[in-house]
Amino acid sequence: MGDLHWTTAITSVQPNEIRLRGYGIDELMGRVTFGQAVYLALKGELPSPEVGRLVDAMLVSSIDHGATPPSVLAARTAASTGASLSASIAAGVLSINRYHGGAIEGCMRLLLESIGRLDGDRPPAEVASEMLAELRAQKKRAPGFGHRIHTDDPRTKRLLALADELGVSGDGVMMARAFEGALEESLGRRLPLNVDGALAALLVDLDFPPELGNAFFIVARVTGLAAHAHEELARQRPMRRIHPTDHEYDGPAPRELGREQASR
Amino acid sequence: MGDLHWTTAITSVQPNEIRLRGYGIDELMGRVTFGQAVYLALKGELPSPEVGRLVDAMLVSSIDHGATPPSVLAARTAASTGASLSASIAAGVLSINRYHGGAIEGCMRLLLESIGRLDGDRPPAEVASEMLAELRAQKKRAPGFGHRIHTDDPRTKRLLALADELGVSGDGVMMARAFEGALEESLGRRLPLNVDGALAALLVDLDFPPELGNAFFIVARVTGLAAHAHEELARQRPMRRIHPTDHEYDGPAPRELGREQASR
Amino acid sequence: MGDLHWTTAITSVQPNEIRLRGYGIDELMGRVTFGQAVYLALKGELPSPEVGRLVDAMLVSSIDHGATPPSVLAARTAASTGASLSASIAAGVLSINRYHGGAIEGCMRLLLESIGRLDGDRPPAEVASEMLAELRAQKKRAPGFGHRIHTDDPRTKRLLALADELGVSGDGVMMARAFEGALEESLGRRLPLNVDGALAALLVDLDFPPELGNAFFIVARVTGLAAHAHEELARQRPMRRIHPTDHEYDGPAPRELGREQASR
């Protein structure tokens, strides 16, 4: 044992035995969803199947959002020069930061701070108004509210409905709704919780540390980045000029999920 | 519509409507697993719940493999200098290439080529022997067989068992087993299919193109990279010397998956 | 000395003594140009001041080429999301590959192969025509010739003139000119050597291995990437849509280099 010896609490590897946070990885395979395993890897404990179903839904919500996000444009730009798939995906991941995906962490910190101020008896609406006033004084906006494209984001509604249904909604969701109300009151118009804000509320209620907010988003979005980098290589010529907005969808027409396709 | 106009077939985004390959993303949330959504995003079609369960198991199998893989060391090295979580993860992704993770693609190409030679009536063992002889003549090794640590990788066994059970095993699995037999015969000792090889066989039977083999591995492993980068920041001092092998596991003791924790 | 012991021939570091390829780094400082030091670091030997002047000119030629190259767009895209300067530069570097910057290596290989066929007595024009015919048969284009924007690239002319003046031009430059002639003959119009091709010819004559062609370009262009990432942060708002071509220059008006500003 040298003086550079160090320890890690994520995975133990012995010949013919791999354990993630103590669980045999082969025992997990086929019995838990990838969402449950993501939770286990990042948080250290295995969630119930119900929470796992919510985590899966959270990952699905962020898997892709079309060709406009900067992470997609960066991944496609790299792919277009002949980068490998891993280098293209890495270029995309490098573009997930404070202003893209980062609202999850920002909103988690806002919610955690506001929960800390509830103090047992203060009404959530009062705390939310107080914190919005402080943000306004600093000329800052509340992260996790409003969206360039969606006024009524279907992902947000679905996430909150699932969290309610699965019994996960707690102080995070309560405060997120309080902020939504306080914003409408102070602005005179709706500035709804966006998908980053909904993810933030659920990650707070799942007791994730805020510094993992961005990680959670990356875990989901890497699939979209891989799909875009692969499509760029398959369908486009090298070194084309990639317009950031002048693109349209030409994939399968709208279709419904059949009952036999659904896991639940 | 300018002259830089382009199209993409992955996701359509309209105000308050996001469709992945045609399916409403809110409709998918809570009803399909993340594994099913990964398959949909990369391949374009939604797999059945059974195939989804296999895809989830494949993703779980590759979620992490401890602190030894170079992608983990690169991610921790970057994190140790003060890199953001996204930059640390990107440094890890950049270390997933031909020699790390890349055996999946290599083995997929081997299996596809061998399947192409089956011709309806040639015995798989004969084709495998023939191709091994060709590789030997080029002083190359068959990708996807043998492991530095595991002689009987529990992930491989579990993946093949699940594929058999779920009715996914096809020519890919058949040829992978034929190669295993042919290798034992020619070497006089077992050089078993490793987890990369098993993933390759299943991806072939799921009709994934080989150039997505590495992407599939990255999608799974990014979670492990995030966990390691986060642990590095949380537990270690900046700029420590990161020994590549002199580390040990100090996390939860071995534990069993309870029935109530399993989704299936 | 453990069993992981390894060696490197680039830099020795002892307390209060740092030697690059044997030379005290403090002795080099102020006495050689950065171009000479780049050559020393990559090739292992210190070039004469004359060669150093050429290497400096080669680095200057590639320091930046405006906002159109994909590496710049990738770096700006990352910067626009809140990436650090190092992460933004890395995203740019990831976009320097076969189709962007990579023509240097491709052209070096072409020139080296053609030099190998000269055989003492075959006329360069004949070898060039022969190799172009082979490329045409494979439906490939000769790398290092033609440019989207420049028909008479001032950098190419200047590089070749300097190489002639400094006595560096050798077989690489000779063959590059032979290819230029053979291309004009076969196409019926000029397809001039571009800056990548000129760099390739000089790197061949400086005896650089072709696999360092891309490295040489990266060393030069990283400065431009840093300038663009910094300008993006300083002048633009986060998350803007970055158009790949609809931009214009608003910096200092054309000006001449004063005699007192020139080092030579």
Next chain:
Amino acid sequence: MGDLHWTTAITSVQPNEIRLRGYGIDELMGRVTFGQAVYLALKGELPSPEVGRLVDAMLVSSIDHGATPPSVLAARTAASTGASLSASIAAGVLSINRYHGGAIEGCMRLLLESIGRLDGDRPPAEVASEMLAELRAQKKRAPGFGHRIHTDDPRTKRLLALADELGVSGDGVMMARAFEGALEESLGRRLPLNVDGALAALLVDLDFPPELGNAFFIVARVTGLAAHAHEELARQRPMRRIHPTDHEYDGPAPRELGREQASR
């Protein structure tokens, strides 16, 4: 001119005319050093040949520091997995941050703040002591002082001597020396200015903004990263375990710079 139109002040590109900050790039080639061009690209103005000589020396000072820095280990780790040279270099660049290279920016901010407090008549030693006391109260250390290996860094001495000789030393160098004195007084032992601190002092006196401190270091170190990635590919087998400290130098023996090799 669309609504995404934007401007940049770095390089103008017209057919057959490329101007960096207004200067024809072909006019710069062969007449200014790469160091002068780096200064021009980053700062916008062309420095005198004397300042250019200093900038060249600053770049040479940081070109490489052996195999121990994390950026080198990350680049080698990526290269070892089969990453391309550009991806390997990018992995290295991602490891240049607050704790590695970042002391330049930190020390620049310290020096700028202290210069702001000089107020015309306060003695530099008093300001330095005051600021050190404030740092101690915050349990922070002064960035740019002390080194793990060097007690008397030859690069620092050479940089300051050159700056004095070339008439560049100003308030930055003065305050750096004041901090060195104040540290010795308060600690009872020398904690000398390190190379990051010396670069910081000179960049302050050259009027660089602190947020470019890291960029300057990256521009220099990318050459070392390229050399290490290339050596890894050329001399080592894929996927080796890269020990962070158990390595030794086996390159050319110590040698002196000949007069005929020096540009000055």
